[in-house]
Amino acid sequence: MEDFYTELAEILEVDEVKREDELEEFENWDSLTILEVASMVDEKYGVTIASKEVKGLITVGDLEDLIRSKM
Amino acid sequence: MNLQYRNKKISGILAVVPQNEVRFDDEVENYNFSVKQSMKLKKIMGYDRHRIVTEGTCVSDLAICGLKYLLDEGLIYKDEIDALVLMTQTPDYFMPPTSNVIQGKLDLKQDMVCLDVKQGCAGYLVGLMQSFSLLEQDAINKVALVNGDVLSRKTSPQDRNTFPLIGDGAAVTIVEKNPGNSEIFANIKMDGSHRNALIIPAGGLKMPSNQDTAVMKMDEEGNSRCLDHWFMDGMAVFNFVVNEVPPMINNLMEFSGVGLEDVDYFMFHQPNKFMLQRLADKMDVSYDKMPYNIVENFGNSSGATIPTNIAFNLGDKLLNHSYLTCLAGFGVGLTASSMLMRIGPLDFCRMIEY
Numbered sequence: 001m002e003d004f005y006t007e008l009a010e011i012l013e014v015d016e017v018k019r020e021d022e023l024e025e026f027e028n029w030d031s032l033t034i035l036e037v038a039s040m041v042d043e044k045y046g047v048t049i050a051s052k053e054v055k056g057l058i059t060v061g062d063l064e065d066l067i068r069s070k071m
Numbered sequence: 072m073n074l075q076y077r078n079k080k081i082s083g084i085l086a087v088v089p090q091n092e093v094r095f096d097d098e099v100e101n102y103n104f105s106v107k108q109s110m111k112l113k114k115i116m117g118y119d120r121h122r123i124v125t126e127g128t129c130v131s132d133l134a135i136c137g138l139k140y141l142l143d144e145g146l147i148y149k150d151e152i153d154a155l156v157l158m159t160q161t162p163d164y165f166m167p168p169t170s171n172v173i174q175g176k177l178d179l180k181q182d183m184v185c186l187d188v189k190q191g192c193a194g195y196l197v198g199l200m201q202s203f204s205l206l207e208q209d210a211i212n213k214v215a216l217v218n219g220d221v222l223s224r225k226t227s228p229q230d231r232n233t234f235p236l237i238g239d240g241a242a243v244t245i246v247e248k249n250p251g252n253s254e255i256f257a258n259i260k261m262d263g264s265h266r267n268a269l270i271i272p273a274g275g276l277k278m279p280s281n282q283d284t285a286v287m288k289m290d291e292e293g294n295s296r297c298l299d300h301w302f303m304d305g306m307a308v309f310n311f312v313v314n315e316v317p318p319m320i321n322n323l324m325e326f327s328g329v330g331l332e333d334v335d336y337f338m339f340h341q342p343n344k345f346m347l348q349r350l351a352d353k354m355d356v357s358y359d360k361m362p363y364n365i366v367e368n369f370g371n372s373s374g375a376t377i378p379t380n381i382a383f384n385l386g387d388k389l390l391n392h393s394y395l396t397c398l399a400g401f402g403v404g405l406t407a408s409s410m411l412m413r414i415g416p417l418d419f420c421r422m423i424e425y
Contacts, residue, residue, distance in 0.1 A: 013111075030104065031232065031292055032112050035309055039349055042313055051306035 003044065004064060011036045019061040041067055073326050074257040076203040080249035081412075083146060083419040084389075086382040087137040087219075087241045088122045088369050090424045095119055095235055102231040103293035112231065117344025117363065121238040121370030123223045128425070129163045130219040131172045133241035136425045138177055138215065146419050147245060149177070153211040154184040156201050158194035158218045158374045160403070161225065162187060173217070184211070191269070192340050192402025193259070194218050194374020195244075196410055199398075200257060202246040216244040218374035225271055227287070227296035233303055236343055238370015241425075242378030245418075256327035258319060259408040268307040269403040273298035308402065312346055315407045316399060317353045323397070323409045331356065334411070335394035336385070340401060341365035341376040374400070381414070382422045389415040 009017045011033055012026045023029050034054050041047050047070040057063050095118040099109045112118065124133075134157065141147045157170040164172070170185035184205060190197045195218055202214040219241030226237045273284035284298035296302065324331055337360055339347060347363035362384040365376050372379060377398055381389070393415035401407040 027105070028108065028111065030108060031305060032108070032115065035305055035345070036115065038306060038309060039313070039345070042310075043349075043352070048310050048314060050310065051304065054306075 001045070001064065001068065004067070005060075007040050007044065008037065008060065011040065017060050019059065019064065021060045022058060023060065023063065037063070045071055047071055072259055073322075074200060074259065076255040076257070078249050078251070078253055079203045079206055079255060080247060080253060081244055081414055081417065082247050083141075083245040083417050084378045084382050085137050085141060085243045085419060086375065086379040086422040087133050087243070087425050088379070088422060089124045089128065089133070089239050091123055091125050092120050093123050095121075098228070098235065101228050101234070103229070103289070103295070104231055109231070112235070115345050116236065117367045118235045119367040121235070121366070122240060123237070123370070124221050124239045128221060128239070130157075130159045130161050130221050130241065131163050131169050131176070133219050133221070133239070133425050134173050134217045134243070135176055137217070137241055137243040137423070138173065140423055141243060141419075142177070147213075147215070150180050151213045152179055152183060152215050154186065154202070154205045154214040155179065156186045156188065156198055156205070156214060156216045158188050158190050158198040158216070159220055160189055160191050160373065161221045190406065191220070191373045191404070192342070193400035193404065193406040193408045195340070195377040196257065196259065196398060196400045196408035197406075198374065199244075199246065199410065200259075203255070206246065206248055212248055214246045216246050218242050218244070218378060220373040220375065222301065222373060225299065225301050227294070227300040229287070229295040230300065231294055232305055233301060236366055236371045238366070238372045240369060240372030240375045240379055242375045242382070244378055253413060255410065255412040256323060257408065257410040258323050258326065259406070260315065260319065262311070262405045265307060265311060265405045268304040268311070268405060269301070271299070271301045308342075308405070309346060311405050311407070312342070312401050313349055313353060316350055316401055316409075319407055319409050320354060320397065320399065323411055327411050329395070329411060333395060334397045335360070337361040337397045337399070338377055338380050339399045341371055341380055342402065343371070373402075379422070382420055386420055389417045389420040391416055
């Protein structure tokens with residue numbers, strides 16, 4: 001999952017993201033972004049994530065852990 | 072479920088779009104999102120302009136406009152329409168069927184079948200299946216299949232999840248017996264466990280519309296809608312489509328014995344550019360074989376998107392050519408369906424405005 005942070009930064013339109021960054025702090029963190037993340041994760045890792053699962057997440061690390069747990 | 076039909080064909084397609092065009096850029100201020108967020112949405116989903124009916128326009132108006140045009144142009148005749156199948160989620164009334172309304176207003180013959188079927192995004196596929204089944208009867212030689220919806224009337228202008236993508240429209244497809252030896256392959260899947268992913272909660276008998284269902288409420292994301300408006304869980308629909316459609320198409324190819332590379336066009340339902348590009352990528356199909364420009368030009372008119380897609384993107388080419396075409400519709404229900412058939416040469420394939 002080494003690409004994950006680069007891909008996520010691109011979707012969020014920021015220079016970089018760190019594991020401890022809070023998702024809600026990004027201006028672009030909305031349903032569209034979550035859809036783009038779901039699409040990227042499906043494409044790159046063959047993993048399906050649901051909006052309910054994403055709602056409870058606080059940090060970028062939580063998102064990474066959710067995806068890892070499904071791989 | 073695999074389905075097979077023999078000796079049936081589409082002989083003409085007419086798409087009807089309302090004249091009234093609305094631009095996404097003019098609607099940005101209705102949404103509780105930053106301009107930057109809305110412009111990103113526009114770019115990714117391919118939103119630009121869409122066709123919306125003016126107040127009071129019903130699906131019967133669009134259908135009558137299309138059928139009347141065909142009658143006036145001499146492209147069909149009243150006494151040869153043996154069945155009228157109307158696929159809609161936005162009927163004029165609970166009762167009578169809107170197909171009877173259309174029949175009565177156009178003064179079509181009484182010796183015929185009128186049928187309303189409630190289907191949305193997969194409505195073109197289900198409508199063709201219904202038409203093919205009717206054509207098994209000796210007495211039925213020609214079916215007018217009408218797909219139409221005026222969902223803008225059930226959409227909140229302050230819901231960024233639904234309003235930018237919606238388009239009103241209708242299409243008339245003439246389906247008839249084909250003396251040639253043609254085979255049509257199809258499959259369909261129903262998933263009622265996800266019925267709430269696309270729903271208009273109020274207005275039926277489960278929750279009749281009243282003052283309370285008309286109260287606008289803002290969700291945690293900033294979209295406002297009431298229970299009389301349609302709601303979409305975009306992620307659930309996206310996951311359903313990207314997980315179900317590619318294997319469904321593979322099964323269709325296996326069932327028909329045709330290779331994916333032999334298909335000329337993939338004329339799919341048009342939810343948005345994002346989802347269609349993702350499907351094309353996942354299926355390894357080039358974008359020029361799978362048009363995705365209907366939402367940006369007209370909006371998503373539910374069951375009418377596939378014939379609109381064919382009329383807009385193939386149009387005159389289908390008057391002299393035939394193409395091996397893969398159709399697919401997916402959405403409300405949830406429902407997913409696909410079909411492989413040769414389309415063309417057609418007697419007509421065009422668009423008109425209401």
